[in-house]
Each structure stands twice: as C-alpha cells, then as structure tokens.
Amino acid sequence: MDTSPNSNPSPSPKSNIYHISGVPVEFPYKPYGSQLAFMSRVISTLERARRQGHCNALLESPTGTGKTLSLLCSSIAWQLHQNRRHLSKPPSSVSEPNEVADPLIHGGGFIPDPDPSGNTEMPQQTTKAKAHKKLLTPTIYYASRTHSQISQVIREYRKTSYRVPMAILASRKHYCTNKYVCGKENVDDVCKLLLKDTIGGCLEFKNANKVRNHPSLQIGGCFEVHDIEDLVSIGQRVKGCSYFAAQTLAAEAQLVFCPYSYIINPIVRRAMDVDIKGSILILDEAHNVEDMARDGGTVDIEEDVLHALQAELGQLCMNDNLEMTYRPLYDVIQGIVGWINIRKDNLQRCEFEHYLSTWTGDKAKQQLQQIGISQQYFPVLQECATKAIKAGAEAVPGETHLTGISLITLEGLFSSLSYFFSGNGCHANDYQLALQRYVKRDGSKSDI
Ligand code: SF4
Numbered sequence: 001m002d003t004s005p006n007s008n009p010s011p012s013p014k015s016n017i018y019h020i021s022g023v024p025v026e027f028p029y030k031p032y033g034s035q036l037a038f039m040s041r042v043i044s045t046l047e048r049a050r051r052q053g054h055c056n057a058l059l060e061s062p063t064g065t066g067k068t069l070s071l072l073c074s075s076i077a078w079q080l081h082q083n084r085r086h087l088s089k090p091p092s093s094v095s096e097p098n099e100v101a102d103p104l105i106h107g108g109g110f111i112p113d114p115d116p117s118g119n120t121e122m123p124q125q126t127t128k129a130k131a132h133k134k135l136l137t138p139t140i141y142y143a144s145r146t147h148s149q150i151s152q153v154i155r156e157y158r159k160t161s162y163r164v165p166m167a168i169l170a171s172r173k174h175y176c177t178n179k180y181v182c183g184k185e186n187v188d189d190v191c192k193l194l195l196k197d198t199i200g201g202c203l204e205f206k207n208a209n210k211v212r213n214h215p216s217l218q219i220g221g222c223f224e225v226h227d228i229e230d231l232v233s234i235g236q237r238v239k240g241c242s243y244f245a246a247q248t249l250a251a252e253a254q255l256v257f258c259p260y261s262y263i264i265n266p267i268v269r270r271a272m273d274v275d276i277k278g279s280i281l282i283l284d285e286a287h288n289v290e291d292m293a294r295d296g297g298t299v300d301i302e303e304d305v306l307h308a309l310q311a312e313l314g315q316l317c318m319n320d321n322l323e324m325t326y327r328p329l330y331d332v333i334q335g336i337v338g339w340i341n342i343r344k345d346n347l348q349r350c351e352f353e354h355y356l357s358t359w360t361g362d363k364a365k366q367q368l369q370q371i372g373i374s375q376q377y378f379p380v381l382q383e384c385a386t387k388a389i390k391a392g393a394e395a396v397p398g399e400t401h402l403t404g405i406s407l408i409t410l411e412g413l414f415s416s417l418s419y420f421f422s423g424n425g426c427h428a429n430d431y432q433l434a435l436q437r438y439v440k441r442d443g444s445k446s447d448i
Contacts, residue, residue, distance in 0.1 A: 039074035177235035207240035
C-alpha cells in the first residue's frame with residue numbers, strides 16, 4: 001500500500017479525467033505511466049468479470065507508486081460506468097430480486113434478536129437496501145489487514161474526487177458507544193445479553209438510525225468520507241449505536257472497507273451479513289491472505305469450552321422435540337471429550353510443559369472416525385449443526401437453543417470440518433488435526 005505523500009507530486013493542471021479502456025477515470029494527479037497501466041489492468045479485469053461471471057488479477061507495484069489511489073480510482077470509475085450502463089437499460093429488463101430469505105445469513109450469534117420493543121426497522125431496511133443495491137452495481141469491498149491500514153486507505157480515498165456511499169465494517173469492540181459496555185473484554189456477549197433484555201435493553205441500539213441518518217454523513221457532509229472514530233463520535237453525540245449504524249450503512253454502500261476476515265472467514269461473513277457474491281473484492285497487501293485463509297479454516301477449542309458445549313447440548317437433548325437435532329451433536333462432542341481423555345497423557349513432548357500430537361490426511365480421518373465423524377455420516381451431522389446454529393442465531397423467544405460461546409464453538413467446529421470433508425475428502429491432506437496440552441499463564445492446563 002502506498003501512503004507516501006510525494007508519490008504524485010504534480011497535480012493535473014487542467015482536466016484530470018483519463019479515458020482508460022472506454023471508462024472515464026478521475027485521478028487527482030497527473031498519473032505516471034505505471035499508474036495508467038495499473039488502472040488499465042484493473043478495468044480490463046472488471047470488464048472480463050462482467051462478461052465471464054468472474055475474473056481475478058494479481059497486481060504488483062513497488063512501494064510509493066500510488067497503488068491504493070490507482071485501485072480506488074479505477075474500481076470506482078468502473079463501478080459508476082457500470083451503474084450508468086444499467087440505468088440506460090429499459091426498466092423492464094431489470095427484474096426485482098428475491099428478498100434475502102435465509103435466516104442463517106443474519107446469524108452466527110452476532111446479529112441481535114429482533115428488537116424487544118418490536119422495532120425491526122433496522123434489519124428490514126438492511127435487506128431492502130441490499131436488494132436495491134444489487135440491482136444496480138456490484139459493491140466494492142476493499143479489505144486490508146488492520147484497521148490502521150484501513151484508515152490509511154481512507155486518507156487516500158479523501159484525495160480522490162469520488163464520493164460514493166461508503167461504510168467501514170468493524171467489530172463491536174471498535175464501534176460500541178454504550179459507555180457501560182464499551183471497553184469490556186466481552187463486548188459481544190454483553191451486547192447480545194442487553195439486546196435480549198426486554199425491559200432495559202440498550203438505548204443506543206434504539207437510536208442507531210440517528211447515527212446512520214446523521215446530516216454529517218450525507219452528501220457534502222463533513223463525514224461523508226468517514227473513519228471508525230468519526231462514526232463513533234457521531235454515535236456518542238446522538239447516543240446511538242455506531243456498530244449497527246455501520247452495518248446499515250454497509251448494506252447501502254457502494255464502497256465497503258473491512259479487515260480481511262470479513263471477506264475470507266465464512267463465519268465472520270455470515271455473522272456480519274456480508275454477501276460477496278457478485279462483488280468486487282480488493283485484497284490489499286495480498287501476501288497476508290495465505291495466513292488469513294489458514295486462520296479462516298482453523299478452529300481452536302479449549303477443553304473447558306468443549307465441556308460447556310457438551311453440557312448445553314445435554315440439556316437440549318432432554319427436550320423430546322429437540323432431541324433429533326441435538327442428540328447426534330451431543331454424541332459427537334462426547335466422542336471428542338472421550339478421545340481427548342484417552343490420548344492426552346500420551347502426547348509427544350515438544351517443549352517445556354507443552355505436549356502435542358498431530359494427524360493429517362487419512363490418519364486424521366481415522367481419528368475422526370473413532371470420534372464418530374466419518375465422511376459418510378458428516379452430512380447428517382452438518383444438517384443437525386446447521387439447524388442448531390440457525391436456532392441460536394434466530395433466538396426465538398421461548399425456544400431453547402445454544403448460546404454464546406457454545407454456539408460460536410459449534411459453528412467454528414463445523415466450518416473447519418466442512419472444509420476437511422469437502423470434495424469427498426480430497427482436501428484432507430491440507431488439514432491437520434492437533435491435540436495439545438500446555439500450561440496457561442494462569443496455571444491451568446488446557447487441551448485442544
Ligand atoms: S451500543 Fe451497540 S454494540 Fe454497544 S451494547 Fe448497545 S447495541 Fe451493542
């Protein structure tokens with residue numbers, strides 16, 4: 001990423017519109033030849049994606065050559081060009097999309113249950129806005145490694161003349177404006193508990209629209225291009241939730257900034273309601289993607305979390321109506337607990353107070369089979385897990401379901417297992433099953 005202020009020292013004196021492959025691109029400076037070549041590649045990739053349904057490009061340019069500016073200007077220019085193409089079509093050729101009906105899309109245990117007051121305005125707005133946006137133009141998701149890198153990209157975006165609806169996706173930890181919740185270790189859990197509280201709840205949640213509709217975020221407003229801190233400061237001023245405001249803004253945005261995990265990790269994607277189908281994905285500093293992809297396919301489960309999940313599943317099995325769904329999951333977790341107990345004293349010592357054994361490919365499959373997770377049985381388990389995750393995400397009042405960390409653990413476990421068993425198990429050699437015992441800083445022992 002280029003953040004050098006001197007990478008383009010000479011602003012264009014007259015017109016700063018450059019026609020690249022038929023697309024008018026506004027560039028804040030007189031572009032170097034390398035920048036024109038870079039933007040031309042971006043546009044030809046997007047054009048090919050439009051014709052073929054998808055297309056990837058791996059673009060490299062030395063530090064200080066204005067990559068970020070070139071990426072932003074060319075992709076937004078193409079997006080606007082595409083928008084104009086759509087608008088010039090006769091209205092009858094554009095059909096209404098189906099509303100997003102899959103409740104899992106709103107799930108993952110992170111999205112709140114319906115507002116206790118019965119106010120469902122925010123989620124409805126989100127769905128409608130998404131459907132409308134998809135009609136016109138693909139959303140640009142600009143993903144970077146950290147939030148501070150995103151801030152640098154936004155500084156570059158400010159230099160351009162483009163002003164499209166934008167949003168930044170980030171966690172509650174960054175956005176929460178409830179002074180009793182922000183700064184806590186477990187902001188997610190506290191927030192979800194508050195939103196279930198039909199009496200108290202969270203005042204800021206009810207005021208999230210005051211943030212989203214704040215005049216400073218509108219066209220020409222001082223925060224039309226905003227950073228996380230800007231949205232938080234608006235939230236603090238109007239006593240509204242910046243986290244849910246950012247989600248609504250993202251549903252309507254043409255340009256969404258986010259960390260890699262919001263694009264690469266399917267659990268985070270579902271939790272944050274990020275639908276990347278048909279979108280333009282820009283992965284800045286893509287050499288980090290391998291690590292992120294590895295993280296996305298990995299689940300770490302500690303023994304006490306496993307026990308808590310087992311206990312919750314055991315409770316749910318006692319309900320006759322729910323047993324069909326939860327019994328197979330309970331059996332699997334019990335199988336994992338038993339498997340750990342048998343092996344934990346026979347692990348290989350790798351360093352002081354750290355013991356580890358790993359299995360990969362067919363050996364990992366054999367171990368999973370001993371637990372009760374076979375290639376043939378996995379689809380049945382996955383169906384049960386999907387129902388359990390859906391029930392937890394919907395959290396219908398009066399219906400029992402998995403909660404908090406247990407829900408997240410089950411989702412993470414089945415996400416990794418689905419990668420492991422995908423393609424009839426042909427990717428099993430890319431994954432490793434590991435069991436380790438080590439001493440935590442607080443002195444307790446932990447198994448995975
Ligand atoms: S301000 Fe938003 S994130 Fe914070 S507790 Fe309230 S609803 Fe949750």
